[in-house]
Amino acid sequence: MAPTEDLLGKCATEFGGLVVVQQINELFTTYTNNIDMSSLKDSRKESTTAGGTEAVKVTGVYDMAEDSYGLNGSEVIDYYINQDGKVLMIEYLRKPSWPDESDTFELIISTFKFLD
Amino acid sequence: MLEVSEQTQPNQPAQPQVQTEPKKGISWKKIIITVVVVIVVSGVISGLIWYFGCYQTESTPASSVKVSTPSSSQATPSAQKNETADWETYAADDGVSFKYPSSWTLNKVSRPPGKTTKDYVSITSPKGFLLQFVTGISGLGGGGVAMIWVVNTYLM
Numbered sequence: 001m002a003p004t005e006d007l008l009g010k011c012a013t014e015f016g017g018l019v020v021v022q023q024i025n026e027l028f029t030t031y032t033n034n035i036d037m038s039s040l041k042d043s044r045k046e047s048t049t050a051g052g053t054e055a056v057k058v059t060g061v062y063d064m065a066e067d068s069y070g071l072n073g074s075e076v077i078d079y080y081i082n083q084d085g086k087v088l089m090i091e092y093l094r095k096p097s098w099p100d101e102s103d104t105f106e107l108i109i110s111t112f113k114f115l116d
Numbered sequence: 117m118l119e120v121s122e123q124t125q126p127n128q129p130a131q132p133q134v135q136t137e138p139k140k141g142i143s144w145k146k147i148i149i150t151v152v153v154v155i156v157v158s159g160v161i162s163g164l165i166w167y168f169g170c171y172q173t174e175s176t177p178a179s180s181v182k183v184s185t186p187s188s189s190q191a192t193p194s195a196q197k198n199e200t201a202d203w204e205t206y207a208a209d210d211g212v213s214f215k216y217p218s219s220w221t222l223n224k225v226s227r228p229p230g231k232t233t234k235d236y237v238s239i240t241s242p243k244g245f246l247l248q249f250v251t252g253i254s255g256l257g258g259g260g261v262a263m264i265w266v267v268n269t270y271l272m
Contacts, residue, residue, distance in 0.1 A: 019239075019247035021212070051212075088212065101245045104217060108247070111200050111215035115207060 017094040017101050019108070024087040031087045032056040032080050039064045040076065048079075050090070051113040055081040071095070077102060079109060206237065208249060216247065 024031065037043040040060030048057045058078040062071040077092040090112070092105045203215040206222060216222070220241045239247035 017243075017245040019245070021214075021247070021249040083212075099243045099245070101241060101243065104241070104245070107200055108214055108216055111203065111205075111213075113213050115211045115213050 017092070017098045019093075019105060020089070020091045022089050022091075023083070024089055026087050028054075028080070028082040028085055028087050035078075035080070050079050050081045050109055053082050053114065055079050075100075075102070077105060081112075083114065206239070206249070208237075212249075217241065220245075220247070 035045065035056070035058055037045065037058060037060060039062060040058075041063035043058065043060035045056060045058050048055050056079075058076075058080070060076055062074045062076060064072060071093075073096045075092075075094045075096075079090040081088040081090065090109065092102060094100060094102065200215050202218055204218050204220075204222065205213060205215050207213040216239050220239045222237055222239045224237050237249045239249075241247075
């Protein structure tokens with residue numbers, strides 16, 4: 001996983017936040033029924049929709065006993081979207097010192113759709 | 117009989133006189149009382165109508181605010197549409213599309229073959245907020261929460 005030229009030498013803490021969109025090769029129902037939220041405090045899991053399809057939204061704040069990646073206190077918003085029975089995950093991560101872009105993130109989610 | 121009739125005659129007119137005078141007095145009192153009661157009741161009713169009329173007038177905006185809450189939530193998508201109207205649209209090859217703020221910068225990154233990931237795009241906001249669209253990652257296991265560590269490690 002080589003970094004791009006513009007990211008080379010930069011640390012993640014230089015970024016204001018992070019959104020990752022990623023396909024997970026797991027069955028949607030099985031995966032979303034077994035999401036481990038033990039590393040999150042104030043966690044919440046709810047059924048919702050994204051892109052016109054069913055999704056599961058998980059929110060919380062990292063609170064891990066071993067914080068190897070310095071994520072404790074980071075706000076996380078995960079969307080697990082049912083993409084033909086598989087999981088498409090869109091994750092928002094914001095460390096406490098980073099600006100809050102959750103509203104923009106939710107707007108991006110509102111425009112998300114699957115193409116025919 | 118005449119005496120009796122004479123005695124009864126003066127008594128008979130007297131009875132109506134006695135009866136008519138109180139009747140006139142009572143009716144005026146009743147009229148006055150009725151008028152007063154009507155004025156008071158109408159005043160009270162008018163006051164109540166005015167009060168509740170004002171209350172309803174004042175509560176109308178409040179209720180409209182309440183009503184506007186769902187309408188505002190209904191308006192939210194339209195507001196979002198307006199807000200995202202000038203956004204850029206990204207459509208991935210694997211059939212996923214989303215819009216992002218036009219002030220953000222999109223970079224398409226080609227991945228060398230043989231890796232676990234395919235090409236991906238990153239979208240960076242002026243504030244440095246980064247959105248990455250990574251496809252083709254499978255079999256990494258763990259929960260979705262763990263996935264961020266991979267990308268976060270990559271960014272480090």
